[in-house]
Amino acid sequence: MSVATDQAAARKPLTLATIAAKYGRQEPLVMVTAYDYPGARVCELAGVDLVLVGDSGAQMELGYPSTTVVPLQEMLSMTAAVHRGLKTPLLVGDLPFGSYEQSDAQAVATAVRFVKEAGADAVKLERGNELSAARARAIVQAGVPVVGHVGLTPQTATALGGLRTQGRTSDRAAEIAAEALALQRAGCFMIVFEAIPAAVTELLMPLMEIPVIGIGAGPATDGQVLVFHDLLGIREGTNARFVKTYAQLLGPMRDGVAAYAEDVRARRFPTAEHCYSVADSELAELRTRLADLSIK
Secondary structure, three states, X not given: OOHHHHHHHHOOOOOHHHHHHHHHOOOOEEEEEOOOHHHHHHHHHHOOOEEEEOOOHXXXXXXXXXXXXXXXXXXXXXHHHHHHHXXXXXXXXXXXXXXXXXXXXXXHHHHHHHHHOOOOOEEEOOOOOHHHHHHXXXXXXXXXXXXXXXXXXHXXXXXXXXXXXXXXXXXXXXXXXXXXXXXXXXXXXXXXEXXXXXXXXXXXXXXXXXXXXXXXXXXXXXXXXXXXXXXXXXXXXXXXXXXXXXXXXXXXXXXXXXXXXXXXXXXXXXXXXXXXXOOHHHHHHHHHHHHHHHXX
């Protein structure tokens, strides 16, 4: 086994208690999104703390134009695939738009499906307004841990003026603070801060008594999350300002497939080294049988 595989095998599964202990020791928490089994295996071997099956998978993995249109069943399927690839990170499933807003009963039912059908350890919901805080409270009371999400909330980006930084005015920053506190009071064990000015985050952090994971919210948070495809450079288009790309894999992936296609068209693949052998005696017997078949 590789060093990474050995280290992954030695790790114990992370729980809410171990996450809380890391938070208490001020150890930065590492979260990455994943949407399929191979991505989950990469996260496992890399030793991340939490894996989020974000509704960003709607665009990154499924080809939808936005996060709002992804069906619940597809989110459950992606979460189940990720679950099968993980042994140690805490798995968080993102509740898609429309799957929890109607009522507490709907929210609880959806959250329970993520746990029972997809193997999630926790769920995440967006916004900290009165409705979302109530849904978070109901889910927590039903026994499912909840991660909140404030700042830029992609499911309602249209109402926020688009995919843009939040909290640049004192009024909006105060709203974000109120939302974060409402989610904290509702029982969330963690909150994501997205696209918030770093200076605003620094002012908000002393109000928080639970871990805060940042994405475009500066270094003052208790941990960070990035989208798998963004940090590995395996998607087309321009990344958001807050993304740091740690590898550029799209080009090599494209080149590999193109080289394969060229070899097939030029009949350079497969060669003898890629073929299975068979005994000459068996071939001789087969020729006889095929000759008999052709006569019939």
